[in-house]
Amino acid sequence: MRTIDSFINETLNSRQVQKQIDMEGRIDKTYEKYPELQEIDEKILEIRKEKIMKLLENESSSPDLESKDENELKAKRAKFLKNNCIAPEFDQEWVICEKCNDTGYVKKGNIRTVCSCMKDELEDAFKAAGLGDFKNIKPSLMDPKAIKNPKNKRAEARKKLDSVMAGIFKGEPQSSLIYSDGAQTGKTFLSVCVTKILIGCGLNAVYVKLEDLYDMSESELEDVRYADFLIIDDFISSSTKSFKIAAALNRILEFRSINEKFTMLVMGESPSEAVSGSEERVAAKLSHMECI
Numbered sequence: 519m520r521t522i523d524s525f526i527n528e529t530l531n532s533r534q535v536q537k538q539i540d541m542e543g544r545i546d547k548t549y550e551k552y553p554e555l556q557e558i559d560e561k562i563l564e565i566r567k568e569k570i571m572k573l574l575e576n577e578s579s580s581p582d583l584e585s586k587d588e589n590e591l592k593a594k595r596a597k598f599l600k601n602n603c604i605a606p607e608f609d610q611e612w613v614i615c616e617k618c619n620d621t622g623y624v625k626k627g628n629i630r631t632v633c634s635c636m637k638d639e640l641e642d643a644f645k646a647a648g649l650g651d652f653k654n655i656k657p658s659l660m661d662p663k664a665i666k667n668p669k670n671k672r673a674e675a676r677k678k679l680d681s682v683m684a685g686i687f688k689g690e691p692q693s694s695l696i697y698s699d700g701a702q703t704g705k706t707f708l709s710v711c712v713t714k715i716l717i718g719c720g721l722n723a724v725y726v727k728l729e730d731l732y733d734m735s736e737s738e739l740e741d742v743r744y745a746d747f748l749i750i751d752d753f754i755s756s757s758t759k760s761f762k763i764a765a766a767l768n769r770i771l772e773f774r775s776i777n778e779k780f781t782m783l784v785m786g787e788s789p790s791e792a793v794s795g796s797e798e799r800v801a802a803k804l805s806h807m808e809c810i
């Protein structure tokens with residue numbers, strides 16, 4: 519599975535090539551218009567070459583040799599650039615996004631977040647993380663005021679996930695969690711929002727539905743196991759009677775528990791129903807999990 523970092527790096531690589539091409543084009547155009555400037559630059563280059571040759575021939579030579587000529591040429595060049603209103607950095611690569619300085623990330627306090635210039639890459643990463651069906655769910659909708667119904671556990675779950683996210687940013691070890699609540703209580707909404715927030719901070723967060731495990735290839739399952747943060751939605755204990763799902767889930771939970779990675783199982787059943795209805799090994803793992 520491709521992570522947000524890999525999408526950003528691909529764009530940065532092509533951006534780097536573009537910057538180089540732009541710079542070369544700018545230099546050619548400027549020299550074409552101002553041959554005098556090209557002459558000065560070539561002379562400076564020549565002096566530098568000579569200096570290096572002399573240094574190589576005789577190590578005791580002063581590196582400042584002929585610097586007077588070079589300094590005069592540099593002063594002439596600076597004056598020429600100023601008089602002709604040429605940007606002094608015309609022969610250097612220009613940054614494309616000033617906001618992130620072409621790193622793809624901006625810092626917000628201690629947390630790095632994906633820069634707005636990487637909007638498309640962020641969407642691609644959401645899709646790769648299993649969030650393709652939730653294009654319209656935006657983390658900005660996750661306002662505490664939007665949690666109106668005191669009868670469901672959304673506020674509690676939100677609070678817990680906020681502390682999990684804070685812990686993940688600090689690199690603290692994490693464990694697994696069961697989030698059980700009735701139908702239509704916003705469990706999926708909250709799960710998607712939190713996964714998107716973490717991807718937006720450069721983390722490898724993944725969202726899957728339990729039944730998705732059935733059709734996943736070994737390498738896809740490996741991606742799920744290794745994710746920094748994992749949500750398994752629509753957990754139904756009866757599905758764990760499928761050998762394939764139970765085997766995949768057991769491996770995921772085991773690996774993530776050993777490696778202290780966060781996993782949240784989201785379900786409509788109560789935790790006790792889930793334990794009693796699940797395949798034996800899955801049930802044993804569920805019975806040790808913290809519950810919301």
Ligand SMILES: [Zn+2]
Nearest residue numbers: 615618633635
């Ligand atoms: Zn940027």
